């Protein structure tokens with residue numbers, strides 16, 4: 578337990594690759610963590626480099642198991658809290674503490690990714706002039722989209738959301754976070770390497786980002802103006818990056834409204850293959866999958 582009564586992150590494994598690990602037998606790196614992080618055992622190399630051809634180097638991972646009663650209470654509370662998350666399109670100009678946004682990006686950066694390639698770049702835009710340029714370019718694309726490019730089926734799916742070609746959130750929200758997907762890895766010498774499961778990896782990272790923002794009491798919008806190529810140019814990103822989403826972040830406007838939506842029920846999204854004996858027997862005999 579740490580001095581504050583919380584557990585501490587601890588790892589006592591020397592890093593054969595010369596990297597620093599958190600924790601350590603001498604206690605030098607044993608730092609108390611805030612309550613929500615205490616169950617993790619962290620192993621952090623000093624710097625990330627592409628893993629190609631590095632040997633497999635297992636290290637112990639022994640997070641504390643959460644007592645069941647606590648786990649049930651926490652997961653129920655988390656579920657309730659996440660059910661309150663809504664996409665917000667009307668933002669207050671109130672300033673947002675920068676650290677909350679940086680923490681959420683750091684959370685996104687912990688996401689799992691194909692071959693641990695972390696194929697994402699987060700560009701955090703505060704500059705009102707840059708945001709104005711992004712809004713202008715996005716609205717130009719959206720005008721074309723809403724006036725026909727999307728097609729009737731897509732437009733009819735969007736109608737209940739009340740969205741149109743006007744995107745005031747791009748300049749109203751105090752922060753604009755543009756998430757880029759690195760389509761391939763780019764070394765400083767200009768050589769490239771493949772990325773695997775980039776779409777899935779960045780999608781998971783953005784999901785974790787949105788979760789972290791919500792838990793910090795912030796609102797966000799996952800905005801995907803299509804096409805998004807202009808973002809690479811406006812933000813001067815390298816050739817291996819393509820924009821994945823534009824995420825205005827802030828507090829909801831005092832008079833913010835959201836569309837009245839119903840989420841699918843568990844019955845509609847969950848298929849269970851139970852481990853009862855009858856079912857197992859049926860699977861084994863090939864009667865059911």
Ligand SMILES: Cc1cc2nc3c(=O)[nH]c(=O)nc-3n(C[C@H](O)[C@H](O)[C@H](O)COP(=O)(O)O)c2cc1C
Nearest residue numbers: 662663664665666738740798799800801802835838
């Ligand atoms: C991949 C993705 C793209 C989206 N693109 C847009 C968008 O371009 N504009 C917009 O207003 N909302 C966009 N949304 C937000 C969805 O409309 C919203 O998540 C959905 O209506 C459900 O509402 P909720 O997030 O409040 O539960 C997007 C969401 C996702 C996940």
